[in-house]
Amino acid sequence: MLVYKILRPSEWDAFDASGTFDGAPVDRESGFIHLSSREQVAETARRHFAEDPVLVIVAIDDATLGATLRWESSSQRGAFPHAYGQLRRADVAAVYRAAGASDVDRVLEAE
16 A cells, blocks of 8 residues: 655655655654655645645555554544654655645646
């Protein structure tokens, strides 16, 4: 199953160049990397990235995350995937560019 990480272009550029991603500031504050299922990713984009004109959506096969992946309850929104460790470039199955939060579903459905 694929899980998704929404990144700003500069975050993706740094991840791609370094080969690892320790999380955005909000992830580091939380102590884990926030991910979304396919059913959750568009709403996550609208809630947290509405002002960003370009987003990079990274798809990751959940099997590559092993024991670092946990599904945890979020208030009123069900269980979300969280990674307790770095993401590796090698874990990335696909990369999508969206013209803002409202474009996320269209971009992912096109693939």
